[in-house]
Amino acid sequence: MTSDTPAGRRLRVFSRRRGAPSKTRRRLGAAVRMVAALALAGGVYTAFAPGAFADEPRQLSATAQEGKQLYDNSCITCHGRDGQGVDDRGPSLIGVGSASVEFQVGTGRMPMVRQEAQAEQKKPQFDKNQTKQLGQYIQELGGGPQLPSGELVENLEENPEALARGGELFRVNCTSCHSFTGAGGALSSGKFAPALHDATPEQIYAAMLTGPQNMPVFGDNQLTPDEKREIITYIKVQLQDDRDPGGIFNLGGYGPSTEGIAIFLVGIVLLVFTALWIAGKS
Amino acid sequence: MKRRKVDLQQAPVNAAKGVDERFQAATPLRALLNKVFPDHWSFLLGEIALFSFIILLLTGVFLTLFFDPSMKEVAYEGAYPALRGTEMSAAYESSLHISFEVRGGLFMRQMHHWAALLFMASIVIHMARIFFTGAYRKPREANWAIGMILFLLGFLAGFTGYSLPDDGLSGTGLRIASAIMLSIPVVGTWLSASIFGGEFPGHLIIGRFYIAHVLLIPGGLLALISVHLGLVFKQKHTQWPGPMRTNTNVVGERMFPRYALKQGGFFMAVFGTVALMAGLFQINPIWLFGPYRASEVSSASQPDWYVMFMDGLVRLMPNWQIYIGDYSIPPLFWPAVVGLGALTTGPIFWPWIEARKSGDKRIHNLLERPRDNPERVGIGAMAFTFFIIATLSGGNDVIADKFHISLNAMTWAGRIGMLVLPPLAYFISVRICLGLQQHDREVLAHGVETGIIKRLPNGQFVEVHQPLGPVDDHGHPIPLEYGGWVVPKKMNRVGALAPAVKGFFFPVEKPAEAPVSPGMPPVSGDTREEITSGRK
Numbered sequence: 107m108t109s110d111t112p113a114g115r116r117l118r119v120f121s122r123r124r125g126a127p128s129k130t131r132r133r134l135g136a137a138v139r140m141v142a143a144l145a146l147a148g149g150v151y152t153a154f155a156p157g158a159f160a161d162e163p164r165q166l167s168a169t170a171q172e173g174k175q176l177y178d179n180s181c182i183t184c185h186g187r188d189g190q191g192v193d194d195r196g197p198s199l200i201g202v203g204s205a206s207v208e209f210q211v212g213t214g215r216m217p218m219v220r221q222e223a224q225a226e227q228k229k230p231q232f233d234k235n236q237t238k239q240l241g242q243y244i245q246e247l248g249g250g251p252q253l254p255s256g257e258l259v260e261n262l263e264e265n266p267e268a269l270a271r272g273g274e275l276f277r278v279n280c281t282s283c284h285s286f287t288g289a290g291g292a293l294s295s296g297k298f299a300p301a302l303h304d305a306t307p308e309q310i311y312a313a314m315l316t317g318p319q320n321m322p323v324f325g326d327n328q329l330t331p332d333e334k335r336e337i338i339t340y341i342k343v344q345l346q347d348d349r350d351p352g353g354i355f356n357l358g359g360y361g362p363s364t365e366g367i368a369i370f371l372v373g374i375v376l377l378v379f380t381a382l383w384i385a386g387k388s
Numbered sequence: 389m390k391r392r393k394v395d396l397q398q399a400p401v402n403a404a405k406g407v408d409e410r411f412q413a414a415t416p417l418r419a420l421l422n423k424v425f426p427d428h429w430s431f432l433l434g435e436i437a438l439f440s441f442i443i444l445l446l447t448g449v450f451l452t453l454f455f456d457p458s459m460k461e462v463a464y465e466g467a468y469p470a471l472r473g474t475e476m477s478a479a480y481e482s483s484l485h486i487s488f489e490v491r492g493g494l495f496m497r498q499m500h501h502w503a504a505l506l507f508m509a510s511i512v513i514h515m516a517r518i519f520f521t522g523a524y525r526k527p528r529e530a531n532w533a534i535g536m537i538l539f540l541l542g543f544l545a546g547f548t549g550y551s552l553p554d555d556g557l558s559g560t561g562l563r564i565a566s567a568i569m570l571s572i573p574v575v576g577t578w579l580s581a582s583i584f585g586g587e588f589p590g591h592l593i594i595g596r597f598y599i600a601h602v603l604l605i606p607g608g609l610l611a612l613i614s615v616h617l618g619l620v621f622k623q624k625h626t627q628w629p630g631p632m633r634t635n636t637n638v639v640g641e642r643m644f645p646r647y648a649l650k651q652g653g654f655f656m657a658v659f660g661t662v663a664l665m666a667g668l669f670q671i672n673p674i675w676l677f678g679p680y681r682a683s684e685v686s687s688a689s690q691p692d693w694y695v696m697f698m699d700g701l702v703r704l705m706p707n708w709q710i711y712i713g714d715y716s717i718p719p720l721f722w723p724a725v726v727g728l729g730a731l732t733t734g735p736i737f738w739p740w741i742e743a744r745k746s747g748d749k750r751i752h753n754l755l756e757r758p759r760d761n762p763e764r765v766g767i768g769a770m771a772f773t774f775f776i777i778a779t780l781s782g783g784n785d786v787i788a789d790k791f792h793i794s795l796n797a798m799t800w801a802g803r804i805g806m807l808v809l810p811p812l813a814y815f816i817s818v819r820i821c822l823g824l825q826q827h828d829r830e831v832l833a834h835g836v837e838t839g840i841i842k843r844l845p846n847g848q849f850v851e852v853h854q855p856l857g858p859v860d861d862h863g864h865p866i867p868l869e870y871g872g873w874v875v876p877k878k879m880n881r882v883g884a885l886a887p888a889v890k891g892f893f894f895p896v897e898k899p900a901e902a903p904v905s906p907g908m909p910p911v912s913g914d915t916r917e918e919i920t921s922g923r924k
Binding site: 223262266267272274277278281282284285286287289290292294295296298340343344345350351353356357360361363366367368373376377378380381382385386 | 430469669786793
């Protein structure tokens with residue numbers, strides 16, 4: 107139908123119509139094209155894909171060897187041999203990086219007590235040195251984010267604006283779960299955002315970098331390392347070091363809920379007893 | 389030169405005489421100063437509200453001296469380092485100024501906020517006392533209605549005040565308020581646009597809420613509180629039944645000097661409590677909330693406690709959207725508009741509903757003990773259970789987080805609890821009232837349990853009861869009428885033992901004295917004898 111249109115006619119000028127090729131010729135052409143396409147795809151893949159599979163098993167450093175010992179004793183049940191992960195038990199640790207290990211193990215969340223909505227913070231099972239060894243092992247196993255060296259809290263003498271900028275970033279990125287005061291908050295189905303009162307700068311940095319439990323990852327293209335340091339400065343200086351005026355007790359920083367409890371438990375109770383006392387004097 | 393003699397003793401008399409000659413003040417003043425108020429601790433709960441309102445006026449005036457109700461954008465350059473350079477509204481900047489630079493400003497702000505919480509808390513407690521004792525019955529129905537309107541006005545005063553600092557938390561509250569207005573069918577859009585002067589948040593709302601918060605609502609509160617107290621004066625205070633107390637008299641203390649002194653002292657106590665809380669407990673740290681940005685919503689964003697029941701109802705409401713043609717009624721409409729409207733206006737009509745139901749048209753100046761009207765107690769328990777569940781659900785995320793409960797479980801517990809627990813509370817409280825009634829009647833019929841067990845010659849054990857009144861020929865007590873007041877149920881209440889409580893919180897326990905009337909000689913205490921088991 108469209109072949110009669112002027113456009114269709116013009117196109118025919120450029121098409122070479124020398125009669126249909128033979129069946130064998132068509133088959134041969136298709137096979138050659140297929141081989142060429144496969145070779146191209148394979149070539150591109152080998153050019154760009156990581157060479158991990160091809161390599162010989164890498165020699166682990168001495169620290170990582172120690173870490174592997176610990177891993178094989180304490181972590182392998184859920185995370186499997188060589189951090190491959192076990193279905194319905196523990197995720198693969200390939201690519202999580204030493205930052206993740208230092209957060210999860212350093213805060214006592216790993217090893218986990220039981221499978222539940224989210225790992226609870228508890229007394230760390232491994233000391234600082236052992237945590238480092240575990241981290242090194244996971245790092246050498248599959249790479250991933252690492253904690254930067256150097257100071258994580260800005261020096262406010264040199265850079266006084268860091269505090270206000272950190273506060274702004276904290277309110278935009280962190281308060282929707284951790285709340286304005288860093289007191290933590292509930293998420294759905296038993297998950298939660300923990301309080302930030304006892305988190306160290308390294309832990310906060312590692313958490314932002316790796317997104318533990320239900321926290322999203324704040325990669326370096328979302329929050330630059332400088333912005334991460336500013337947020338840590340705000341948490342450290344403003345929320346943890348108790349710079350808050352307004353009395354000796356902030357009621358946990360849970361907002362109007364605890365304020366409402368306080369007015370009944372302290373205010374009304376005190377005044378009802380006063381009323382009893384005054385009315386009793388007759 | 390002769391010195392004029394000044395008679396100092398005569399001076400006040402002369403001054404008072406002079407005042408009376410000019411203003412004729414003696415007659416009304418005498419009536420006022422001699423006015424008698426009955427004394428009971430539960431009658432002082434309303435005063436807590438009155439006194440915290442006075443504290444609110446005093447601290448509020450202080451805050452207005454420094455507050456700038458403007459939404460003009462400024463860059464903060466004040467004393468608080470963690471916000472320096474941040475763009476914010478002038479209202480928020482001046483609130484920070486009050487908190488950090490005005491001398492005593494933060495203390496005043498905290499006192500104002502704590503006093504507001506106390507005002508609403510004492511209104512609710514006072515209302516519970518009025519309800520459960522039946523003090524709202526004829527002739528005081530109007531005062532009950534005024535009290536409910538006072539709660540509603542306090543609610544609005546609290547909400548507008550909560551919004552004024554224009555911080556991150558109050559802006560979130562305003563956003564919810566605007567959403568509630570928008571959810572009203574047909575008029576919602578116009579209502580929200582007229583209040584905010586266009587789209588939320590606009591540039592007007594702080595100025596408008598300011599004038600409502602410092603003039604219109606306090607004016608209404610002041611007027612209604614005056615009428616409320618005026619009616620208490622005119623209709624006289626209710627009193628508990630008891631010896632010498634009838635429906636037509638008031639037994640208590642004169643306004644002056646004792647009652648006035650007590651009230652003055654109680655005001656000091658309320659002021660001291662508010663100041664203590666303001667000095668010890670941080671409230672509403674606005675500097676942590678930052679200026680309001682629509683993108684910054686914190687977890688645990690709650691309204692103050694007296695608005696939390698509405699927040700709770702909104703959280704519990706299932707997601708049921710109703711479509712009518714091209715229009716829809718969002719689920720928010722039912723809890724936030726219908727629910728709030730019904731819960732704040734419905735109880736206004738309770739006194740008339742109860743009077744109609746019981747057909748009771750008499751005047752009641754004597755209170756009823758809660759146990760003597762189980763149905764009323766049951767309905768009150770039901771209402772308060774509902775209110776408490778709704779309020780707890782308003783903070784269900786904080787409860788879920790701090791007590792390690794799933795937030796979803798909290799929501800479902802609230803939904804189910806809201807339907808199941810109020811009827812349960814009704815049943816339990818009615819049974820408790822009936823049980824207490826039964827026990828009162830038992831003591832009146834048989835006497836007080838002495839704790840002494842007597843063994844009869846035939847081997848039977850009986851407990852010795854102390855009759856409260858005369859006995860018949862066989863030594864059995866003649867059943868007494870219930871007088872609507874406390875029935876002594878322990879031996880020390882009838883003078884058998886020394887008082888158990890030394891009188892710090894309660895008057896020293898004395899044996900109930902028979903009414904003294906000129907026609908009857910007083911009962912003498914000489915004929916009492918010790919009760920024993922009968923063994924010599």
